[in-house]
Amino acid sequence: MIVKRLFPLLVAIFTVFATPQNLMAAHEEPAHHEAAAHGDAAHEEEKGFNASEVIFSHIGDSHYWHLFDWNEHPVSLSLPVIIYHPEKGMEFFSASKFHHGHESYNGYHIEHGMKEKIVSEDGASIIDFSITKNVLSMIISVVLLLVIMTNVAKKYKKNGVMKAPSGFQNALEPVLNFIRDEVAKPNLGSKYMKFMPLLLTLFFFIWINNLLGLLPGGANFTGNIAVTACLAIISFIVMVVNGNKHFWGHLLNPPGVPTGVKLLLVPIEIISLFIKPVALMIRLFANMMAGHIVILSVISMIFIFGGISKVAGWGFAPVSLAFSIFMFFLELLVAAIQAFIFTNLTAVFIGQAVEEAHHHDEAHAEH
Amino acid sequence: MELLTPDFGLFFWTLLAFLTVFFILRKFAWGPILKSLSERETGIAESIAAADRLKKEMAQMQNENEQLMAKAREERTAMLKEARIEQERIISKAKEDTKAITDKMLADARLQIEQQKMAALTEVKNQIGNLAVEVAEKVLRKELAGADTQNAYAHTLVEEIKLN
Numbered sequence: 310m311i312v313k314r315l316f317p318l319l320v321a322i323f324t325v326f327a328t329p330q331n332l333m334a335a336h337e338e339p340a341h342h343e344a345a346a347h348g349d350a351a352h353e354e355e356k357g358f359n360a361s362e363v364i365f366s367h368i369g370d371s372h373y374w375h376l377f378d379w380n381e382h383p384v385s386l387s388l389p390v391i392i393y394h395p396e397k398g399m400e401f402f403s404a405s406k407f408h409h410g411h412e413s414y415n416g417y418h419i420e421h422g423m424k425e426k427i428v429s430e431d432g433a434s435i436i437d438f439s440i441t442k443n444v445l446s447m448i449i450s451v452v453l454l455l456v457i458m459t460n461v462a463k464k465y466k467k468n469g470v471m472k473a474p475s476g477f478q479n480a481l482e483p484v485l486n487f488i489r490d491e492v493a494k495p496n497l498g499s500k501y502m503k504f505m506p507l508l509l510t511l512f513f514f515i516w517i518n519n520l521l522g523l524l525p526g527g528a529n530f531t532g533n534i535a536v537t538a539c540l541a542i543i544s545f546i547v548m549v550v551n552g553n554k555h556f557w558g559h560l561l562n563p564p565g566v567p568t569g570v571k572l573l574l575v576p577i578e579i580i581s582l583f584i585k586p587v588a589l590m591i592r593l594f595a596n597m598m599a600g601h602i603v604i605l606s607v608i609s610m611i612f613i614f615g616g617i618s619k620v621a622g623w624g625f626a627p628v629s630l631a632f633s634i635f636m637f638f639l640e641l642l643v644a645a646i647q648a649f650i651f652t653n654l655t656a657v658f659i660g661q662a663v664e665e666a667h668h669h670d671e672a673h674a675e676h
Numbered sequence: 677m678e679l680l681t682p683d684f685g686l687f688f689w690t691l692l693a694f695l696t697v698f699f700i701l702r703k704f705a706w707g708p709i710l711k712s713l714s715e716r717e718t719g720i721a722e723s724i725a726a727a728d729r730l731k732k733e734m735a736q737m738q739n740e741n742e743q744l745m746a747k748a749r750e751e752r753t754a755m756l757k758e759a760r761i762e763q764e765r766i767i768s769k770a771k772e773d774t775k776a777i778t779d780k781m782l783a784d785a786r787l788q789i790e791q792q793k794m795a796a797l798t799e800v801k802n803q804i805g806n807l808a809v810e811v812a813e814k815v816l817r818k819e820l821a822g823a824d825t826q827n828a829y830a831h832t833l834v835e836e837i838k839l840n
Contacts, residue, residue, distance in 0.1 A: 369679070370686060391685075423679060437685040444689045451693050458705035465712040471719055485709060505710055506702035514694060535682035539690040598679070 358616045360609040368529040368601045369424045371442045372404035376526065383409060388445060391438040392417065394429060404439070443536070446528035450517045457481075458513070488512055492653050496660035504659055507547060511540065512652040519597060519644030523637065531647075532597035537590040544655040545586035552662035585658050589651060596647050600640040607632040 374386040387405035394400060406414040410421060413430060420426045429435045440448075457477060464478045474482050493501035493508055518530045530536055558564070560578045563571060611629045615622025816829070 365679075370683065424683075437683065438688060439685060440689070441686065443686055447690060447693050451697050454697055455700060458701050458709075462705040462708045465709055470712045470716040482713070485713065489710070489713075502710070506706040507698065509706050510694070510698045510701055514697060533682075533686060534680055535684070535686040536690045538682045539687050539694065543691070543694065 358609070358612040360606065360613055363609055364602055364605045365423050366421075366425070367605055368532055368598055370528075370533060371425050372407070372419065372427070372439055373409070374442045374445060374526075374528075385409075388442065389440045390417075390427065391440065392427060392429075393436040393438060395433055395435070442528045443530045443533055446521055446530050447518065447536075450514070450521050450530070453521075454513055454517055484512075485509065488652065492649070492656045496653070496656040497663065498660070500663055504547070504656065507544075508652050508656055511544070511655060512648050515540070515593065515651055516645060516648035519648060520641075522597065522601065523640055523644060529598065529601045531593060532599075532601055534590065534594045537594040540593070540651065541586035541590035544589060544651075544658065547655075548585070548658045548662045551659060553665070555665060556662045585654075589654055592654075593647055593651050596643060600636070600643055604633050604636045604640065607636060 372388050372390055373383075374388060376384050376386065378384065387403050390400075390402055390404050390406075392400045400415065400417075402415065406412075407417075407419050410419040410425075412418070416430045417427050417435075418430065420428050427435070427437050427439070458481075461478045461481050464474075464476070468475075473479075488508055489501070489505060492512075493505055497504055515531055518536075521527050522529050522531055552560075560582065561575060563574055563578070566574060607629050611622055611626045614625040
């Protein structure tokens, strides 16, 4: 029931604040301030609309959740900043103290490069634990996940197992069955039940975050390498921890291979072991980031043409919109596909690690 | 290249959130849901198996019923046949019996008739005899009024006796 009330609200929040005008104004604005803050950025001001800056500030993380601009002033949520300073310890304050990046506070200031970054003025290497836009977006997704899934689970308990599923339960059940029958069972065999919670969590976590990222004004959470690295490391750890004797034996001492070849093969095998999570990490990151970049680029074209002449801008708007709508649908598909691929490959890797030696006889010969 | 260097903060929060979600959902969502799903599946499989079994049982029962019916039908025919035979036997026996009785009755009747007839005849004979004797007496009384005639008659009688 909470979901029903929360979801339209969220959708409304995200849609209201994202119209093309805001997009343009939003990113001229930081350019202004940067120009003021750092003299070297002055040339950016003359170019007017800067597409790459719009795009990179959108796909990057931020300490503000920028909503829209009002009278040339950005209206945004200032998010909490949490910094670990090696000498001063933990510090906690609101990002509003930076006044949108043009004032320093407490010895820290925000630097706008390709990524928005807080640096300490005393040169110390600080660790930024801030609840950034990505973190907040993730927290929303976590709340949604928990509410939706526990409600669905409650429904199973309430209705009993033999009643036909209804509502959200009905929408989720095919997905659950799909993960179980198409991802877990073929790759993990009889041990699939042990890994189902992980696979389901991975799938839904990635999927819901992909979708939240697609909402106008949403964060590019799954298109951030820290996120995909974290997820890839989790699946890598699960794979390594569950690797059985057969798996490690084949990896480190392949049976029936001459010693000379072994010297070549084992390092390659070890490298391939580490390449697996790296591939997972890069695939999801690159796909999601690319999607965001393409949509934003297509929309930015309106303003690039608008910068040349007003007529060109309005004239190009329908083309650009059609493109971006097409891309949006494509991204909806990609959101599910990438979640599926990540889950499926995780299942494949774990499957390789837990596979029993049923087609090799040497394992039996030992007994 | 800045985009490719992961921020530790985001990494940390993601890890924390993911693990939290994982453990909570494993306990409160995936566990119960997966259990329910597999329960339902086994339930459905069992129901189908039970239905199949019932169907087989039904077929068997129907078979048995048919066999019983056939058997009953056979028995009925056999019984009818027997009954017919019995009936025929009874009828023929009855016929025989009646015939015997009637025969006996007829024979009795005939005997009785014969006896009656004989009795009647004897009676008639007696009556006739008496009548004849009376007539003869009357005649004789008239005829034998004289002594000659009595003698002549005695003679004839004697002769008649001889002839006999």
